[in-house]
Amino acid sequence: MRVILVYSWLSVVGLFIVFKGIPPLILLLKVFCAMTGTGIGMYFWNDICDYKQDISSSAKEFAPSSRPIGMGLVSKRRMEIFSVLMVALGLTSAALINIEVLLIQSAFLFIFFIYSAEPIRLKRIFLMKQVIVTIGGAMAGLTAGLAAGSITVQLIYLIGLYMLFTMGVNPILDIKDIESDIVGGVKTIPIVLGPGFTLRLALATFTASALSTWVGFYGFGFNIALPILGTIVLAAFMYVMYPLLGHLEDHEYMTKIIITRGYPLYFVLQIAVLVGSLSF
Numbered sequence: 001m002r003v004i005l006v007y008s009w010l011s012v013v014g015l016f017i018v019f020k021g022i023p024p025l026i027l028l029l030k031v032f033c034a035m036t037g038t039g040i041g042m043y044f045w046n047d048i049c050d051y052k053q054d055i056s057s058s059a060k061e062f063a064p065s066s067r068p069i070g071m072g073l074v075s076k077r078r079m080e081i082f083s084v085l086m087v088a089l090g091l092t093s094a095a096l097i098n099i100e101v102l103l104i105q106s107a108f109l110f111i112f113f114i115y116s117a118e119p120i121r122l123k124r125i126f127l128m129k130q131v132i133v134t135i136g137g138a139m140a141g142l143t144a145g146l147a148a149g150s151i152t153v154q155l156i157y158l159i160g161l162y163m164l165f166t167m168g169v170n171p172i173l174d175i176k177d178i179e180s181d182i183v184g185g186v187k188t189i190p191i192v193l194g195p196g197f198t199l200r201l202a203l204a205t206f207t208a209s210a211l212s213t214w215v216g217f218y219g220f221g222f223n224i225a226l227p228i229l230g231t232i233v234l235a236a237f238m239y240v241m242y243p244l245l246g247h248l249e250d251h252e253y254m255t256k257i258i259i260t261r262g263y264p265l266y267f268v269l270q271i272a273v274l275v276g277s278l279s280f
Contacts, residue, residue, distance in 0.1 A: 001263075002043070003036060003039035003040045003043055004036060004039075005263055005266065005267065006039075006133075006137065006140075007035050007036075007039040007136065007137065007140040008032055008035045008036045008039065008140075009267065009270065010035075010137055010140045010141055010144075010158070010162055010270065011031050011032065011034075011035040011140045011141065011143050011144045012028065012031065012032055012144075013144075013158065013270045013271070013273065013274050014140075014141045014143075014144030014145065014155050014158055014159075015027070015028060015031055015144040015147065015148060016274050017144075017152065017154050017155050017158060017273070017274055017277045018144060018145055018148040018150050018151075018152055018154075018155055019148060020277065020278060020279060021278070023148065027097070027147060027148070030093050030094075030096055030097050030147070031093075031097065031101075031143060031144060031147050033089055033090065033093035034090050034091075034093035034094040034097065034101060034105055034143065035090070035105075035140055035143060036086075036089075036090070037086045037087060037088070037089035037090025037091070037092075037093060038086075038087060038090030038091065038094075038105050038108055038109055039090070039108075039136075039140075040086045041083050041084070041085075041086035041087035041089075041090060041109070042083075042087075042108075042109060042112035042113070042116075044079055044080075044082055044083035044086065045083045045112070045113065045116055045117075046112070046115070046116040047068075047069050047079060048069070048076060048079050048080060048083065049116040049117055049118070049121070050116070051069055051076055087109065090105060090109075091105060091106070091109075094106075094143075097146075097147045098146070098147070100146040101143055101146050101147050104139050104142060104143055104146060105139075105143065107139065108136055108139045108140075111132055111135060111136065112132065112136065115128070115129075115132045123186050124185050124186055124187065125187065126187040126188075126192055127189070129174070129186070129188055130166060130167050130170060130171060130189070133166050133170060134162075134163045134166040134167055137159070137162045137163065137166055138159050138162070138163060141155060141158055141159035141162065142159070153220050153221065154220060154221065154222065154273075154277040157216050157220050157222070157273070158270070158273050160212075161209060161212060161269075161273065164205060164208065164209055164212070165205065165209065165266070167205075168201050168202055168204065168205025168208070169201075169202045169205050169206075171188060171189040171190060171198045171201065171202070172190075172198050172199060172202050172241075172254070172258060173255075173258060174188040174189065174190050174191075174198075175190045175195050175198060175251055175254055175255070176251045176252070176254065176255040178190050178191055178195075178251070189201070195248045195254075196245065196248055199241065199244055199245055199248070200245075202241055203238060203241060203242060206234045206237045206238050206241070207234075207238075209230070209234050209269075210230060210231050210234040210235070213226050213227040213230030213231060213234075213272075213276075214227045214231075216230075216273075216276065217276070222273075222276040222277055223275075223276055223277075223278065223279070224276075225272070225275045225276045225278075226272060226273060226275070226276025226277075227276075229268075229271075229272035229275060229276065230269065230272045230273070230276070233265055233268050233269045233272055234269070236265055237262070237265050240257065240261045240262065240265065241257075241258075241262070244257060
């Protein structure tokens with residue numbers, strides 16, 4: 001679900017924005033399969049690389065919340081096979097679009113490979129998790145532009161908004177993994193700066209994002225729907241997330257609220273950018 005919402009959906013919305021309407025269906029399917037295949041393949045690969053961490057005695061009670069391989073629901077060998085198959089789907093779909101999309105998807109695979117794999121394992125370095133996910137999202141957006149043969153200012157705005165969200169909001173998803181990340185030596189923002197700072201950073205990002213929708217309206221050719229819808233959605237984000245400051249120790253509750261309410265709002269925010277890019 002996370003791969004589709006974070007990467008695939010970004011590519012799909014980007015394609016609609018570039019075409020200022022409905023793109024060719026076949027191209028849409030190819031872009032979706034390319035982004036979903038490489039994205040899921042790399043997330044599977046990350047789980048494989050974290051396998052020893054997830055089955056360690058000190059992390060075992062935390063891993064089952066999000067790691068099927070750590071729970072024993074799927075074998076490491078089967079996960080490796082699925083990872084290869086998904087990557088093959090992604091690269092094949094990319095190659096069927098054009099060489100530029102194939103190259104950027106290959107670059108996407110490379111950065112996520114070194115993010116997870118030893119001996120480099122970039123995820124151990126402070127802030128690199130956010131940086132890599134941000135770069136991956138930018139590549140997802142650019143995939144849409146390269147597939148369509150045009151990178152518009154509206155698409156660049158969508159990518160910029162995603163990057164802002166990733167750096168400022170995405171760290172709250174790491175709060176639920178604090179214990180297992182400590183075991184694995186991964187330095188995330190919640191570990192280094194604390195859950196309270198992480199949530200306040202997200203709230204500040206919502207404010208900055210709301211202001212950016214007005215900049216998009218006045219400076220980048222969006223219609224008035226962007227600042228109106230964007231401000232409403234971002235105010236809803238604030239309404240949902242602010243009360244979590246009183247539940248900083250209840251990681252399970254925070255994760256439930258973020259997934260059940262935060263993800264749908266993020267979905268709607270990208271729709272707001274799409275509607276704002278249309279000409280009426």
